[in-house]
Amino acid sequence: MLAVHFGAGNIGRGFIGSLLYKAGYHTTFVDVNDQVIKELNEKQQYRVVLADENEDELTVSNVSGLNSTTSPEEVIQAIVKADIVTTAVGPTILPIISDLLTKGLRERLKKTGHPLNIIACENMIGGSSLLNEEVLKQVTEAEKEQFNRVYGFPNAAVDRIVPNQTNDDLLQVSVEPYYEWVVEETDVKGEKPDIQGITYVSDLTPYIERKLFTVNTGHAVAAYIGHSMGYKTIEEAMSHEPIQEITLGALSESGEVLIRKYGFDHNEHLNYINKIIHRFQNPYISDDVTRVGRGPIRKLGSNDRLIRPATLYLKLTGKDPVNLAKTIAAALTYQNKQDPEAVELQEMIEREGYQTVLEKVSGLEKNHPFIAIVQNQLDIN
Ligand SMILES: NC(=O)C1=CN([C@@H]2O[C@H](COP(=O)(O)OP(=O)(O)OC[C@H]3O[C@@H](n4cnc5c(N)ncnc54)[C@H](O)[C@@H]3O)[C@@H](O)[C@H]2O)C=CC1
Ligand SMILES: O=P(O)(O)OC[C@H]1O[C@](O)(CO)[C@@H](O)[C@@H]1O
DSSP states (O other): OEEEEEOOSHHIIIIIHHHHHHTTOEEEEEESOHHHHHHHHHHSEEEEEESSTTOOEEEEESEEEEETTTOHHHHHHHHHHOSEEEEOSOGGGHHHHHHHHHHHHHHHHHHTOOOEEEEEOOSSTTHHHHHHHHHHTTSOHHHHHHHHHHEEOOOEEEEOOOOOOOOSSTTOEEEOSOOEEEEEGGGOOSSOOOOTTEEEESOOHHHHHHHIIIIIHHHHHHHHHHHHTTOOBHHHHHTSHHHHHHHHHHHHHHHHHHHHHHOOOHHHHHHHHHHHHHHHTOTTOOOBHHHHTOOHHHHTSTTSTTHHHHHHHHHHHOSOOHHHHHHHHHHHTOOOTTOHHHHHHHHHHHHHHHHHHHHHHHOOOTTOHHHHHHHHHHHHO
C-alpha cells in the first residue's frame, strides 16, 4: 500500500509517518526541504523516539522522499498510485500544495479513476475541506462532478506534541507518547483506510473543538503569557504558578463553552484538562514558546483557539472571559523577529493601534463587547 504525505516535518515524520508505517504503507514524503528529502532517500528509514523516561524507539522504514519543487512530475505519478494522501504542512501552506495535488488527482482520473481519500492533519477546523475547496477552484465544472464522486476529503483532528528539535541525525524525531487522530468517516470515499490509531467518528466537530480549545488554547496561554514574562520554554512557563492559574482559568472558560455546547461531563472534562496540563509539563520535552506561539495572526483568527472560545464564553455565560482576554492581549503584544506574522502584526499595530488590528485579525465587528474586555487587559499591562 502506498501513502503520499505532504510535509516531512515534526508531525509528518513523528506522528502520521509512524502510524502509516505501522499500518503497512510505503510512505512517499513530499516536501520542499531538499536536505530532508535527500536523507529520506539515502537512509530509507528514520527513528521516532518517545519523550518519556524509557525513551522507547520505533524505526520507521519503507519511506522515500520527493522534492515538490524539483520533481513535480514524480509527485503527480505518486498521487496516481496512492492508496491515501495525507498532509501536515501548516494551514497557510494548504492552498500552495493544492496546485500539485489537483494535477495528481486529474491524472489519476485519466489513468485509474479509483477513489482516494486526502486527509489534512493540521491544527485547524475544516483543514481537509479547505484543501478540497482549493482543489475545486482549479477544475472545470465537468471535472468537479468527477472529483466529488471519487475523491474524499475527510476532516481530521490530530493531537501529539512534537517540538522543534535539532538532533545529530536530521531525520530523528522525538515525540510525546500520547497521540490522537480522529477522522470524520462521513466524507470517506471507498473503503475506510485501515490504520491503527485512527478513530473514525460521524461528526468531528465536538472532537476538533475539544482538542483545539483545550490543547491548543492552553498551549497558546502558556506561550503568549510565558513569553510576555520572559520564559523561553513551555515547561519553564508552566512551572510558574501565576501562569498555571491563567492557563487553568482560560481552560475553565473554554471548558464551560465545550460543556454547554456538547454536553461533556463536567468531571470528565476536568480530567481531560488536567491530563493536558500534565502533558505541557513533560520534563522530557523542551518546547520553545516561540514554536507554540508561531503565527499570531492565524492564532487570533475568528475560528481559532482564542477568539472563538472567548466570544462564545461571553455569549453563553454573559461573563467576561478574563483569562482568554489576558492571553489575547499578550498575543497582541507578542514580538519575535524570526516570526513573519509576529513582525507583520506589530507593524500593523504601530500603524493602526490595537483596537483596529484586533477587529481586523479576529473578524469581530467594530463594537463587539469583547474588544473592550481585551483593551482593558492591555491597559492593565
Ligand atoms: N508539532 C506539533 O506538535 C503538531 C503540529 N500539528 C500541525 O501539523 C502541521 C505541521 O506542523 P509541524 O509538523 O509541527 O511543522 P513542521 O514545520 O515541522 O513541518 C512542516 C513541513 O512542511 C514542509 N513544507 C512547507 N511548505 C511545503 C510545500 N509547499 N510542500 C510540501 N511541504 C512543505 C516544511 O518544509 C516542513 O518540513 C501544522 O498544521 C500544525 O499545526 C498538529 C498537531 C501537533
Ligand atoms: O501548530 P500550530 O497551530 O502553530 O500551534 C502550535 C500548537 O500545535 C501543537 O504543536 C500541536 O497541537 C501544540 O503543541 C501547539 O498548541
